[in-house]
Amino acid sequence: MERKKILEIKNMNISFCQYQKGMRQEELPVIRDLSLSVHEGEMVAVVGSSGSGKSLLAHGVMGILPYNASMGGEILYRGEPLTEKRIRKLRGKEIVMVPQSTSYLDPLMKVGTQICKGKKDLVRQKKLDQIFSRYSLAKEVQEQYPFELSGGMTRRVMISTAMIENPRLVIADEPTPGLHQKAAKSAMEHFRELADMGAGVLIITHDLELALETADRVLVFYAGYTLEDAKTEDFCKEETLRHPYTKALWRAIPKNGFQYIDGVQPYVKDMPSGCPFAPRCSRCSEKCHGEIPYREVNGGYVRCVYDS
Amino acid sequence: MILEAKNISFRYGENGREILKDFSLKADSSERVGLAAPSGFGKTTLCKILSGYEKPDRGQVLLDGKPLEQYGSYCPVQLIWQHPEQAVNPRLRMKSVLEEGDQVDPALVERLGIEKDWLNRFPVEISGGEMQRFCIARAMGKRTRFLLADEISTMLDLITQSQIWHFLIEETRRRQMGMIVVSHSPELLERICTRVIDLQKTQS
Ligand code: SF4
Numbered sequence: 333m334e335r336k337k338i339l340e341i342k343n344m345n346i347s348f349c350q351y352q353k354g355m356r357q358e359e360l361p362v363i364r365d366l367s368l369s370v371h372e373g374e375m376v377a378v379v380g381s382s383g384s385g386k387s388l389l390a391h392g393v394m395g396i397l398p399y400n401a402s403m404g405g406e407i408l409y410r411g412e413p414l415t416e417k418r419i420r421k422l423r424g425k426e427i428v429m430v431p432q433s434t435s436y437l438d439p440l441m442k443v444g445t446q447i448c449k450g451k452k453d454l455v456r457q458k459k460l461d462q463i464f465s466r467y468s469l470a471k472e473v474q475e476q477y478p479f480e481l482s483g484g485m486t487r488r489v490m491i492s493t494a495m496i497e498n499p500r501l502v503i504a505d506e507p508t509p510g511l512h513q514k515a516a517k518s519a520m521e522h523f524r525e526l527a528d529m530g531a532g533v534l535i536i537t538h539d540l541e542l543a544l545e546t547a548d549r550v551l552v553f554y555a556g557y558t559l560e561d562a563k564t565e566d567f568c569k570e571e572t573l574r575h576p577y578t579k580a581l582w583r584a585i586p587k588n589g590f591q592y593i594d595g596v597q598p599y600v601k602d603m604p605s606g607c608p609f610a611p612r613c614s615r616c617s618e619k620c621h622g623e624i625p626y627r628e629v630n631g632g633y634v635r636c637v638y639d640s
Numbered sequence: 641m642i643l644e645a646k647n648i649s650f651r652y653g654e655n656g657r658e659i660l661k662d663f664s665l666k667a668d669s670s671e672r673v674g675l676a677a678p679s680g681f682g683k684t685t686l687c688k689i690l691s692g693y694e695k696p697d698r699g700q701v702l703l704d705g706k707p708l709e710q711y712g713s714y715c716p717v718q719l720i721w722q723h724p725e726q727a728v729n730p731r732l733r734m735k736s737v738l739e740e741g742d743q744v745d746p747a748l749v750e751r752l753g754i755e756k757d758w759l760n761r762f763p764v765e766i767s768g769g770e771m772q773r774f775c776i777a778r779a780m781g782k783r784t785r786f787l788l789a790d791e792i793s794t795m796l797d798l799i800t801q802s803q804i805w806h807f808l809i810e811e812t813r814r815r816q817m818g819m820i821v822v823s824h825s826p827e828l829l830e831r832i833c834t835r836v837i838d839l840q841k842t843q844s
Contacts, residue, residue: 380797381767381768381769381795381796381797381800513824513825514678538795538797539794540797540798541798580799581797581798581799584798584799584801584802585798586825586827586828586830586831587827590802590805590831591802592799592802592803592806593799594753594803595753596753596755596767596769596770596800597767597769597797599765599766599767599770601765602757
C-alpha cells in the first residue's frame with residue numbers, strides 16, 4: 333500500500349529583503365524552487381552547510397517567517413493547501429516544530445506543566461509518564477524548572493513537548509549543532525522513533541553523515557537550491573548518486589577517500605546564472621548556464637543536465 | 641620544537657568534577673597528534689590549557705622546556721575554535737579580523753582560498769566555512785609554532801572539511817609546525833594524524 337503523503341512542498345521560494353545604506357532595497361533569495369514530500373512514517377533530511385538559510389524552510393512551513401522575508405510556491409498538508417489559517421490551527425498540535433535552542437522553554441514554568449500546556453488531566457498525565465520513561469527522564473523532572481536540566485535533558489524535554497500531541501508532522505530545525513556526537517546521535521534516533529510510530533519527520537541539518545545513519549531520504553541543499561533528492565541507500569556507493577556535487581560530497585567523506593574539489597559555495601550575492609555548481613563542475617558545458625530543470629531520475633530527483 | 645603538558649590536573653570550581661587528572665602529553669613539530677575521546681572528557685579544556693587560555697590547577701605546559709606564559713605577548717601555540725562565528729568580532733570587517741593575527745602571510749591567505757572580495761565584508765556576510773578559513777589564517781601568524789584544532793570542521797560541509805585539512809597538513813609540514821587535533825571522528829583522525837591518543841585509556 334502507498335503510504336500517505338503528509339507534507340508536500342512545491343516550488344517553494346523564500347527571499348529576504350535587505351535594506352542597504354541609503355534605503356536601497358535588495359532581495360536576497362535564500363531558498364529557490366524547493367520541492368519535496370514527506371510521507372507517513374518517513375524521515376526526510378534536508379542537508380546543507382550551516383548558515384545557508386535552509387532553516388527558513390522550517391519557518392516557512394510553520395508560518396513563522398520573519399517580517400522581512402517573503403515566500404512563494406505551494407505547501408500541501410495531507411493533500412490540502414496549508415493556509416495561514418490552517419497552520420495557525422494545527423501548529424503545536426498536529427504539526428510541531430522542535431527548535432534547536434533551549435531558549436524556547438519558559439524559564440518560569442515547571443517542566444511537566446509546560447509540556448502539557450497547563451492541561452494536566454489524567455489521560456495526559458499518564459501519557460506524559462509514558463513519554464518520560466521512554467526517554468529515560470525521571471518523574472521528578474516534571475516538577476523541575478528548565479534551568480535545573482542538563483543540555484541532554486532539555487532536548488529530551490523539548491521532544492516530549494512535541495510528542496504529547498501525537499503529531500503527524502514533526503519538523504526539526506538543525507537539531508544537533510554544537511551537540512556532542514553522542515548527544516547528536518541520540519537526538520536523531522529520537523526523531524527516527526517518531527517516524528517509526530507513524531509521523532512524518534523533516535529534519536534540517538548540516539550533518540550528512542549523521543543524516544545518512546537515520547533518515548530514509550536526503551535532499552542535498554547547495555547555495556539555495558536542492559540539487560538532489562536521493563534515497564539513503566543511494567549513498568552506499570558513488571555510482572547510484574546523481575548530481576556531480578553529491579558525488580563530490582561522497583568522495584570527501586573520510587572513509588570514502590577524503591578527496592576534495594576546489595572552490596566554495598557561492599554566497600547569495602555572487603550567484604552564477606544557470607547551475608549554481610557550474611564554477612566547480614568538471615562536466616560544465618554551454619547548456620549549464622541556462623535554466624536547469626529539477627527532474628525525476630531513478631526514483632530520486634536531480635538538478636543537472638545529465639542524469640548521473 | 642616540543643610541546644609538553646606535564647601532569648596536568650583541572651577541575652571546574654571548588655568542588656567540581658576533576659576533568660583532567662595528571663595528564664601528560666609530548667609532541668614535536670613534525671607530528672600531528674590526534675586526541676580521541678567521548679564527549680565530556682575535557683578535550684576542549686585541554687586545548688584551552690595547552691594554548692594558554694586556561695590555567696591548570698596543577699602541572700605545567702612547556703614549549704621547548706620553557707613555560708608557555710614566559711613567551712610574552714604572542715603565544716606560539718594557537719587555538720582554532722569549533723565555532724568561528726563565536727571567535728570573531730561581529731563589528732569588524734574580515735580584513736581587520738585577519739590583522740589580529742601575527743603578520744599573516746598574504747600568500748597563505750590566498751592558498752586558503754580566501755577571496756579578495758571577502759576581505760571587505762562583515763562576518764554576517766560570509767558563510768561559516770569562509771569564516772573558518774579566516775580564523776585558520778589568523779591563527780597561522782608568523783610566530784605560531786603549534787596549532788591546536790578543536791573540532792574545527794564539524795560545522796563545515798564535507799568538501800570544505802577535506803579542503804581545509806589538506807591545506808593544514810601541507811602548510812604545517814612546510815613550516816615545521818606541530819598540530820594537536822581534537823575530533824569525535826576516528827576516521828577523520830586516521831586521515832589527518834601521524835598518531836592518535838585515546839584519552840579514555842590515559843585517563844582511567
Ligand atoms: S548542470 Fe552542468 S554544471 Fe551543473 S552540475 Fe550538471 S553538468 Fe555540472
